[in-house]
Amino acid sequence: MGKNKLTVEKLSKQFGTNEVLQNISFTVEEGEFLSILGPSGCGKTTLLRILLGLETAESGRIIKDGIDIAGLPPAQRGMGMVFQNYALFENMTVLGNVEYALKKRGGSKKARSTALELIERVGLSGHLSKKPRQLSGGQQQRVALARTLAVNPDIILLDEPMSALDVETRLALRSEILDLQKEFGSTIIYITHDQEEAFAMSDRIMVMHEGVIQQIDSPHKLMDQPANDYIRAFVIHNIQVKIDSLIRYSREAK
Amino acid sequence: MKTSGKLTAVKGLLLIFFAVSVLLPLLRMLARMTTVDIRGLLVSGPFLAALKNSLVVTAVSTLIAVFLATLLSWLLERSRIRFKGLFALLFTLPMLIPSISHGMGLVVLFGANGLVTGWFGLKGSIYGFWGIVAGSVMYSFPVAFLMLSDILRYEDSSPYEAADVMGISRRHQFASITAPFLRRPMLSTLFAVFTLIIIDYGVPLMVGGQYKTLPVMMYQDVIGLLDFGKGSVIGLVLLTPALVAFILDVLNRDKLTLSFVARPFRVRKNRLRDGLAYVTSGLVSLAVLLPIAAFLLLTLVKKYPSDMRLSMDNISRAFNMGAGANLGHSLVIALVTSLTGVALSFLVAYMTARTPGKLSKILHLVSLISLAIPGIVLGLSYVLFFKGSLIYGSLAILILVNLVHFFASPYLMIYNTLAKLNEHLEAVGQTLGVSRISIIRDVILPQAGGTLAEMFTYFFVNSMMTISAVAFLATAGTRPLSLMITSFEAQMLLECAAFIALLILTVNLLVKGLFTYYRSRKERSAYEPDQAAV
Ligand SMILES: Nc1ncnc2c1ncn2[C@@H]1O[C@H](COP(=O)(O)OP(=O)(O)OP(=O)(O)O)[C@@H](O)[C@H]1O
Numbered sequence: 001m002g003k004n005k006l007t008v009e010k011l012s013k014q015f016g017t018n019e020v021l022q023n024i025s026f027t028v029e030e031g032e033f034l035s036i037l038g039p040s041g042c043g044k045t046t047l048l049r050i051l052l053g054l055e056t057a058e059s060g061r062i063i064k065d066g067i068d069i070a071g072l073p074p075a076q077r078g079m080g081m082v083f084q085n086y087a088l089f090e091n092m093t094v095l096g097n098v099e100y101a102l103k104k105r106g107g108s109k110k111a112r113s114t115a116l117e118l119i120e121r122v123g124l125s126g127h128l129s130k131k132p133r134q135l136s137g138g139q140q141q142r143v144a145l146a147r148t149l150a151v152n153p154d155i156i157l158l159d160e161p162m163s164a165l166d167v168e169t170r171l172a173l174r175s176e177i178l179d180l181q182k183e184f185g186s187t188i189i190y191i192t193h194d195q196e197e198a199f200a201m202s203d204r205i206m207v208m209h210e211g212v213i214q215q216i217d218s219p220h221k222l223m224d225q226p227a228n229d230y231i232r233a234f235v236i237h238n239i240q241v242k243i244d245s246l247i248r249y250s251r252e253a254k
Numbered sequence: 255m256k257t258s259g260k261l262t263a264v265k266g267l268l269l270i271f272f273a274v275s276v277l278l279p280l281l282r283m284l285a286r287m288t289t290v291d292i293r294g295l296l297v298s299g300p301f302l303a304a305l306k307n308s309l310v311v312t313a314v315s316t317l318i319a320v321f322l323a324t325l326l327s328w329l330l331e332r333s334r335i336r337f338k339g340l341f342a343l344l345f346t347l348p349m350l351i352p353s354i355s356h357g358m359g360l361v362v363l364f365g366a367n368g369l370v371t372g373w374f375g376l377k378g379s380i381y382g383f384w385g386i387v388a389g390s391v392m393y394s395f396p397v398a399f400l401m402l403s404d405i406l407r408y409e410d411s412s413p414y415e416a417a418d419v420m421g422i423s424r425r426h427q428f429a430s431i432t433a434p435f436l437r438r439p440m441l442s443t444l445f446a447v448f449t450l451i452i453i454d455y456g457v458p459l460m461v462g463g464q465y466k467t468l469p470v471m472m473y474q475d476v477i478g479l480l481d482f483g484k485g486s487v488i489g490l491v492l493l494t495p496a497l498v499a500f501i502l503d504v505l506n507r508d509k510l511t512l513s514f515v516a517r518p519f520r521v522r523k524n525r526l527r528d529g530l531a532y533v534t535s536g537l538v539s540l541a542v543l544l545p546i547a548a549f550l551l552l553t554l555v556k557k558y559p560s561d562m563r564l565s566m567d568n569i570s571r572a573f574n575m576g577a578g579a580n581l582g583h584s585l586v587i588a589l590v591t592s593l594t595g596v597a598l599s600f601l602v603a604y605m606t607a608r609t610p611g612k613l614s615k616i617l618h619l620v621s622l623i624s625l626a627i628p629g630i631v632l633g634l635s636y637v638l639f640f641k642g643s644l645i646y647g648s649l650a651i652l653i654l655v656n657l658v659h660f661f662a663s664p665y666l667m668i669y670n671t672l673a674k675l676n677e678h679l680e681a682v683g684q685t686l687g688v689s690r691i692s693i694i695r696d697v698i699l700p701q702a703g704g705t706l707a708e709m710f711t712y713f714f715v716n717s718m719m720t721i722s723a724v725a726f727l728a729t730a731g732t733r734p735l736s737l738m739i740t741s742f743e744a745q746m747l748l749e750c751a752a753f754i755a756l757l758i759l760t761v762n763l764l765v766k767g768l769f770t771y772y773r774s775r776k777e778r779s780a781y782e783p784d785q786a787a788v
């Protein structure tokens with residue numbers, strides 16, 4: 001850690017008259033886990049789509065490893081994305097999903113062995129020939145992760161990857177994602193609505209509101225030194241949530 | 255961006271296609287009206303009489319057809335009788351032959367020399383008001399049956415279970431759960447059936463007798479008197495109910511949300527209800543099969559009723575008069591229409607369902623417009639617009655007119671399928687370095703296979719049996735099989751006409767059968783793990 005991986009400078013985006021992102025600037029370090037928190041419609045997904053190249057910004061620069069990538073097509077940016085609701089290929093098997101892009105890019109033999117390895121790594125070796133519909137939500141999420149990892153991106157973007165899962169699966173997947181990150185040395189940008197999740201997983205958290213970054217800091221700093229009233233209310237709410245869950249936990253333990 | 259530029263270009267081309275194949279011909283027809291004394295025509299006695307006839311006979315037929323369809327779909331969806339699949343197939347059989355043959359069925363059974371008339375020594379005439387009602391109900395109730403069956407199948411049973419638990423009476427349940435649930439679909443069905451009947455001229459032409467309706471008047475003005483101006487005015491009048499239905503439909507469509515997690519009904523035992531279901535379904539099946547059996551008898555005996563020996567005379571006469579060549583025309587038209595129709599509606603639906611933007615919205619609306627244009631109106635406007643062009647008088651114009659005429663329904667089928675697939679598939683492809691075309695071919699098309707087959711069947715069956723649009727456009731060298739029914743009937747060769755109806759039914763049944771087989775195989779394999787992949 002410590003090396004600068006991604007720098008975003010003064011990024012702005014409008015849809016019609018709707019200013020979704022206003023002069024967004026931030027940096028991400030190599031191997032960092034950055035979460036993005038913020039109310040619905042504040043521009044989180046739009047930001048990721050711009051980073052990926054699925055959407056173009058009106059102004060601003062995106063610099064990755066010292067190079068401005070704003071003009072590159074998505075596949076050449078070395079970023080992978082896990083989409084909301086997984087967006088798996090329903091007509092293909094687990095293996096088919098993971099090896100599809102590799103095969104398309106040439107090298108059928110290599111594709112198969114890479115895919116098998118990744119599937120093994122996310123613990124789905126027993127489900128190779130199943131279709132996505134035959135898998136649980138958590139298993140589908142793992143397929144989506146493996147499919148993204150297959151093309152070897154060094155930055156992985158995740159858009160509310162757990163929103164459709166039950167609590168237990170979420171907890172299990174948390175540590176799995178962190179393990180994978182360590183193993184592959186990936187940099188992760190992670191959108192979530194779950195503050196608890198963000199506080200537990202992240203090196204730093206970015207709080208967005210109305211197209212502006214309110215604060216970007218470590219979980220601790222966010223609690224100790226909230227930058228403004230919005231963050232203060234936000235953090236107090238988070239503490240409230242934690243106290244509530246502690247009380248519930250102690251009740252259940254009795 | 256470059257790709258969005260390409261998409262815009264494709265959408266633009268598609269809009270131009272619809273402008274040339276739908277909008278301009280219609281405008282041409284409207285322009286034609288300026289040569290007519292419109293006001294004089296609209297208040298003339300014959301016109302007003304035909305208008306009144308059309309409205310009355312359509313209203314009565316619609317009510318009967320929808321009542322029958324409601325009863326039958328309810329009995330099939332909410333009873334425990336066996337052979338439901340067979341009954342459903344029989345009920346929709348009338349959709350596979352031209353409407354005019356339903357009129358013919360009535361003549362064959364109940365006409366002056368009819369089979370039933372002869373056996374029972376009946377007096378009275380099938381020609382006129384009740385003849386039209388009977389024929390119209392026959393060919394329109396399957397449409398209503400399919401629409402309502404679909405609605406009932408996906409009704410959620412949980413409100414009823416909750417009501418049962420709370421001890422709410424059946425009558426109250428109907429008033430507070432069933433009625434509100436059915437109101438909107440029922441209205442859609444009524445409108446659909448009404449427009450279907452009011453623009454049809456097959457049945458009234460055959461059994462209308464002195465009871466003349468607007469489409470018959472238009473048909474006779476155009477085909478008989480070559481009075482295109484007057485035909486255009488009537489065409490515009492016929493366009494109105496369909497246009498109203500269309501606008502209501504578009505306004506309602508977005509609000510209509512079927513819940514797909516609906517809990518299916520668990521039907522309780524009820525002897526009385528099931529008995530009623532058997533009797534009703536049996537009677538309706540009989541009513542459907544009777545004319546077909548009559549066609550068969552008429553075809554296979556030398557001369558009903560005077561000479562009852564089995565003979566191939568009628569069949570060979572039909573072939574001598576060109577049935578073989580016309581069957582060839584029909585097959586070519588149906589096949590090419592289906593293939594190009596499936597490809598075109600897939601392309602349009604891909605654009606409208608999976609690439610957002612203003613152009614997509616316009617394209618979507620324009621695609622649905624063909625739903626509102628009666629075949630007879632489309633046919634006339636094509637005559638006026640394409641006369642003198644290269645395709646006029648060729649098979650191509652028949653293919654084009656069918657393509658446009660039947661475009662909306664298959665388009666909606668594939669639109670719904672594509673809109674349901676995850677919206678990010680193409681974006682996933684982009685981030686993985688896989689092109690849009692590859693995603694379409696490898697991910698989207700395989701998941702749309704069932705729908706594509708259904709669309710193909712729809713285009714094919716309808717192209718095989720349509721009369722309305724092609725009647726104005728066919729020449730001796732391009733005439734489709736269905737038009738032989740009209741001409742045989744005009745020459746009093748009912749036996750040959752009956753044979754043609756059977757021929758069309760056979761081809762359509764084959765295609766439908768192939769589709770059903772394909773779908774059942776697909777459904778079975780959908781949940782099996784894919785062994786080939788490992
Ligand atoms: N393609 C688009 N065209 C027009 N407006 C858009 C488009 N995509 C997003 N928007 C608008 O931009 C704003 C930000 O959307 P975005 O999806 O980035 O929000 P978000 O923070 O991800 O919200 P959520 O938490 O609900 O996912 C919203 O007001 C949305 O309506």
Ligand SMILES: [Mg+2]
Nearest residue numbers: 044045046159
């Ligand atoms: Mg979002």
